[in-house]
Amino acid sequence: MRRPGVFNVLLANLRKVATEMRRYLPNTISTVVTFYAIFLMFFLGIQVLGAPESAETNTQYVIVSTALWFLALMAMQGIGWEITLEATRGTLEQLYMSPIGAWRILLARMVGTVLVNLLIIVLMLFLSMATARQWLNLDLLTLPILLLTITGMLGVGFMVAGLSLVYKQVDSLLQIAQFVFLAFVAVPLSALPLLELAPVVKGADMVRGVMVERTPLTGFSVFDWLSLGLNAAVYFLLGIFLYGRAERRAMNRGLLGQY
Amino acid sequence: MSAIVEVEGLTKRYHKRASKEVVTAADGISFRVDEGEILGLLGPNGAGKTTTIKMICSLLKPDAGRVLVRGIDTQRHRLRALRHLSAVLEGNRNLYWRLSVRENMLYLAGNRGVSARVARPKIDALLGRFGLSDKADELVNNLSRGMQQKLALAVAMLAETDVVLLDEPTLGLDVGTGLEVRELLRDVAAEGRTVIISTHDMAVVQELCKRTVIISAGRVVADERVSNLLALFATRGYRVSLGAPLSAEQERRLAHTFAVFAYGEPELVLNVTLEHPEDIYRLMEILRLERTPVEDLGRTQVDFERVFLELTREETGRI
Numbered sequence A: 001m002r003r004p005g006v007f008n009v010l011l012a013n014l015r016k017v018a019t020e021m022r023r024y025l026p027n028t029i030s031t032v033v034t035f036y037a038i039f040l041m042f043f044l045g046i047q048v049l050g051a052p053e054s055a056e057t058n059t060q061y062v063i064v065s066t067a068l069w070f071l072a073l074m075a076m077q078g079i080g081w082e083i084t085l086e087a088t089r090g091t092l093e094q095l096y097m098s099p100i101g102a103w104r105i106l107l108a109r110m111v112g113t114v115l116v117n118l119l120i121i122v123l124m125l126f127l128s129m130a131t132a133r134q135w136l137n138l139d140l141l142t143l144p145i146l147l148l149t150i151t152g153m154l155g156v157g158f159m160v161a162g163l164s165l166v167y168k169q170v171d172s173l174l175q176i177a178q179f180v181f182l183a184f185v186a187v188p189l190s191a192l193p194l195l196e197l198a199p200v201v202k203g204a205d206m207v208r209g210v211m212v213e214r215t216p217l218t219g220f221s222v223f224d225w226l227s228l229g230l231n232a233a234v235y236f237l238l239g240i241f242l243y244g245r246a247e248r249r250a251m252n253r254g255l256l257g258q259y
Numbered sequence B: 001m002s003a004i005v006e007v008e009g010l011t012k013r014y015h016k017r018a019s020k021e022v023v024t025a026a027d028g029i030s031f032r033v034d035e036g037e038i039l040g041l042l043g044p045n046g047a048g049k050t051t052t053i054k055m056i057c058s059l060l061k062p063d064a065g066r067v068l069v070r071g072i073d074t075q076r077h078r079l080r081a082l083r084h085l086s087a088v089l090e091g092n093r094n095l096y097w098r099l100s101v102r103e104n105m106l107y108l109a110g111n112r113g114v115s116a117r118v119a120r121p122k123i124d125a126l127l128g129r130f131g132l133s134d135k136a137d138e139l140v141n142n143l144s145r146g147m148q149q150k151l152a153l154a155v156a157m158l159a160e161t162d163v164v165l166l167d168e169p170t171l172g173l174d175v176g177t178g179l180e181v182r183e184l185l186r187d188v189a190a191e192g193r194t195v196i197i198s199t200h201d202m203a204v205v206q207e208l209c210k211r212t213v214i215i216s217a218g219r220v221v222a223d224e225r226v227s228n229l230l231a232l233f234a235t236r237g238y239r240v241s242l243g244a245p246l247s248a249e250q251e252r253r254l255a256h257t258f259a260v261f262a263y264g265e266p267e268l269v270l271n272v273t274l275e276h277p278e279d280i281y282r283l284m285e286i287l288r289l290e291r292t293p294v295e296d297l298g299r300t301q302v303d304f305e306r307v308f309l310e311l312t313r314e315e316t317g318r319i
């Protein structure tokens, strides 16, 4: 009974995210345009200011980082806005009335959001590559790396969700978070090795390794994979744990609904 | 008959963030609900109805006390207990404004683990029953408040739970829609579901509920069959038509003797509630003071509203 139930929750959330994206197509398009514009800015900057010998690599670096930033925002930030909105609309309480468990529904919502937005990311990648006439290395090896990176991102998503649940007015925090996330996906690990402990950074670094530097499977050590896997697992579990604490606090103070 | 919902000693205090003030919203609330019963949870604004409903739904953790649903402790086995519960809470009616009527039903059923294939025929049937078929593809944002309320009710029905909780189901509805919603609620009850309705709308209780739990300032002040309450108060209420106006002294004495009395000047009608049957003699003594002619004397038709006002007044002290 439990397993098909969870599967139906995932399908329902995928359907919801896709429906809303289709219904609010102008919104979707403007997000894509914004990110394309951001990419163009970096691209032109590299053309004008950067050293010509490294222009190619830099451009590719920027294409991948912009796409990862978009992914990070979708996976980690969107859920914060949604929780705040749903608490005031009364729908959050409906999610909490589900015998499947609200955290599973939120997880399904985040996974749905990521999956639907992956389509947009692919579109953006090709748009950017065509503009810059730079072709990235589209290797299947990216997939497992991406999967683990996203797992870590979902953990951070749960932390953001927990904060939103308890503190409600987290708009300004979410604005700042955007730039923290940008740092996570864009700062090269070689510049600041300690960042390996931060969420997402290791994954972003490895994705760029494959797509820009064309690192083959044999190019990564066991330690790279171990670090990536451990990072993902720790942040995911920590996220769910902290969300559970936030949830208990919210239930104690009557914060699931509006008051 | 066995109780399907048991509420035992629920207590909840809120700590207001700004003022550091502590509000006791529920203070040892206990009652039981039998299977198939429609219970009215009645009380004035701020009495603690929503707080109580939310604790039953396990959306709010009580400071003390517990709730059993089919014998399952809602705090210890939250998800298992939730299989038996669905609720329509007040507020913006618990719906997604950017989804259509049908999409809302599909999504909320999906979140309870029901597949679209299983849900679709049930949704069609419910939409028909609730008169929402022609609005199926309308966005909830564009629906009237009454329609939204009906949809929220339909969503709760779709969950097919034994117990349905409704917080102020007729709040903010116009007369016609209120009537329609009460009609639907009667329908729901006829299916044999257990329904707990919180409201301060006496018509809802009088029309739909056999039993009512009245709460005031976080405490249960009455737990009675609605008919009993009415009978109890009917034996105590008297209506006296007078042939001449009362003097100021008479009015003063009435106020001194009876907690509840009302006197209308141009009609010369006196309504009074006697706390003890012998009080009728004290009433007569006061009238005899000025030899006020009594043209008619009879029992009052009590409506529920007066019962309610008197019960909650006794609790909060005389106004």
Ligand SMILES: Nc1ncnc2c1ncn2[C@@H]1O[C@H](COP(=O)(O)OP(=O)(O)O)[C@@H](O)[C@H]1O
Pocket (backbone or CB within 6 Å): A253, A254, A255, A259, B014, B015, B016, B023, B024, B025, B043, B044, B045, B046, B047, B048, B049, B050, B051, B052
């Ligand atoms: N989340 C909350 N935080 C602080 N105080 C609250 C909260 N919810 C309700 N209250 C207070 O608790 C009391 C009871 O409220 P409520 O249960 O909503 O009553 P009712 O539904 O009967 O109108 C009120 O004084 C209200 O101001």
Ligand SMILES: [Mg+2]
Pocket (backbone or CB within 6 Å): B049, B050, B051, B090, B167, B168
């Ligand atoms: Mg209320």
